[in-house]
């Protein structure tokens with residue numbers, strides 16, 4: 687089975703990518719038949735949906751597919767034929783990163799039918815997971831309603847691909863290695879370092895468990 691991760695951060699070795707890699711490793715360790723790969727959105731030159739509606743034009747050559755021929759287009763097709771997708775995004779201004787948002791517009795909109803039920807013409811049902819990494823601690827995340835806001839895209843994933851996504855929030859991340867070199871007194875360096883040392887390894891372990899659960903979902907064992 688193909689389990690693919692999409693990194694919506696420009697940083698290929700930091701929080702989001704590390705959590706995504708743990709999801710993939712957890713999936714691969716749990717079963718012998720799992721193939722994994724990670725794609726970094728910032729490697730691709732693309733824009734969000736341009737609203738051309740070609741994906742909905744009856745009898746048109748791009749019906750049900752994104753008509754914009756750019757670097758992300760072949761990846762969209764590859765992803766839609768995977769067994770599970772793991773979307774990873776840093777939180778930017780209380781939401782997905784702009785690159786992840788633009789990417790999801792391109793991936794999701796062609797699959798969404800403008801009929802009475804907003805049905806789906808995704809090529810197959812997929813299992814999905816969303817992992818988010820963010821600066822704020824968990825209580826601020828809840829107070830500022832991040833889960834509700836982020837839940838909107840998760841609802842589209844459920845509608846289009848047939849099952850509710852698994853979700854992981856990774857809070858209070860270390861944003862830079864050395865806080866003394868930046869104007870960042872908003873954050874307690876001691877708290878951040880403690881978080882990195884004690885909590886982040888647990889987040890990585892939870893990500894591995896999420897990966898194993900996702901593989902079991904695909905295999906129909908969950």
Ligand SMILES: Cc1cc2nc3c(=O)[nH]c(=O)nc-3n(C[C@H](O)[C@H](O)[C@H](O)COP(=O)(O)O)c2cc1C
Nearest residue numbers: 695700701702776777778779780819820821822859
């Ligand atoms: C432009 C920008 C906006 C951000 N906005 C938020 C925010 O609104 N809330 C939050 O908790 N963290 C915010 N952050 C922090 C990142 O979400 C956090 O450091 C994340 O773990 C970074 O992921 P990465 O290490 O994979 O790049 C922001 C960071 C940047 C660069």
